[in-house]
Amino acid sequence: MxxxxxxxxxxxxxxxxxxxxxxxxxxxxxxxxxxxxxxxxxxxxxxxxxxxxxxxxxxxxxxxxxxxxxxxxxxxxxxxxxxxxxxxxxxxxxxxxxxxxxxxxxxxxxxxxxxxLPASAPLKEKEGVFLNLRRNTPETGERLKSHHYLNNIAAKREIGPSPDKEGIFLTGEGYLCEGITSNLFWIKDGTLYTPTVETGLLNGITRRFILALSDQLKLPAETGAFREDCLLEADEVFFTNSVQEIIPVNRIGNRDYPGRRGGYTRLLHHQYTKYTSRLHSIDEL
Missing domain, CATH: 3.30.470.10 (Aminotransferase class 4, branched-chain amino acid transferase, N-terminal domain)
Structure with a gap:
């Protein structure tokens, strides 16, 4: 190589x-x-x-x-x-x-x-796991995608090497933040939710793209400071990152979710794949 x-x-x-x-x-x-x-x-x-x-x-x-x-x-x-x-x-x-x-x-x-990487692959489900380790605060005003990765590595060690699990960080104050290598979304009653950047999450490019897609689809979206219960009461949950795209969640703790069968998750993934071979910027959407 x-x-x-x-x-x-x-x-x-x-x-x-x-x-x-x-x-x-x-x-x-x-x-x-x-x-x-x-x-x-x-x-x-x-x-x-x-x-x-x-x-x-x-x-x-x-x-x-x-x-x-x-x-x-x-x-x-x-x-x-x-x-x-x-x-x-x-x-x-x-x-x-x-x-x-x-x-x-x-x-x-x-x-x-x-x-x-494979040219295309079916949606791969993961189990979400709430982490005991809390998300550290950014070194500067906004989290950078930097070489400082110990918090992420320690979180991965906590949940183990399984590729079928993704950890979910909470902030020190107990608010939902993000995954170890992903951003977090959920659907409740036809509205898309994701934590605000003020929680200290990395503002992922795919996160921004999904929010732009939701606007195009007239899917209501809210960002904010949310507690664990909001996620546990959700209808659908998924993670996002630029390499794995949209990752449906099929389970968190004792709660099962529809995973790849989720209607909104499938809709967003279908729309996502329409643009991967031609967009240089979210602004072109």
Whole structure:
């Protein structure tokens, strides 16, 4: 497999970074994960906008020209013999002296990884599990998709390695927040609900897309601060992320849900798949 590293496409086993990279020493970096569908990087503009925002917060300067990034994604797809792929675009501060730095980072480390994914797959259900571990508060005003992942890793260790389970974070105050690697939605009496960004969740690109889809479909949607009971009383529940798309929930605790049979879940997934091979941005919806 090949990857992109600081301007070059190289075999993965030959890729190296400095041990003095501040992404390694201090976790100073952000990343985006997105999918390509038949070679098309879905919602790439939104992913790049969020990446730019995170880099600005971390004082890391880099060129993220959309056309250049798309060209690199497609060049790497050809090199790897892929059309449908998981992509991770990773930018860290780059090499520096040991010690906390206040000056801008002007020579970041930029990496693009890929791995193959099936072109299409049936909706895969998961069980939701309330976590004992609480969601940590963001390091800055809004949660970044950063290298600081210990809270997520500790949560995954709590529920175990099963791919059929997703943990559900509560905030320190006991409000619903998000999944370990996903955002959380539910349907009750024909209305779509999801926690507000003020809970400290990562404002996922797929989360934003689902809210935009609900508006297009005239499906009422509410964001806010909600307790566990709201989820346990829901008619349908699902998670979202950019790689797994929409993930129906079939069980939380002793409560069963319709999972992939849920009418609203199926409707949203059907609409979602209509756009994956052509949209660059949610604004194009």
């Amino acid at each position: 090949y990857l992109y590293l600081n301007g070059d496409i190289v075999p993965a086993e030959q890729a190296t970074i400095s041990p003095f990279d501040h992404g390694y020493l201090y976790g100073l970096g952000v990343f985006e994960t997105f999918r390509t569908y038949d070679g098309h990087p879905f919602l790439i503009r939104d992913h790049l906008e969020r990446l730019r925002s995170g880099l600005k917060e971390l004082n890391i300067a880099t060129d993220l020209d959309e056309e250049k990034v798309i060209g690199t994604v497609r060049e790497l797809l050809i090199k790897n013999g892929l059309k449908d792929a998981y992509c991770r675009f990773n930018v860290s501060g780059g090499q520096g002296e040991i010690g906390l730095r206040t000056d801008p980072y002007e020579k970041p480390t930029v990496i693009l990884f890929q791995k193959g």
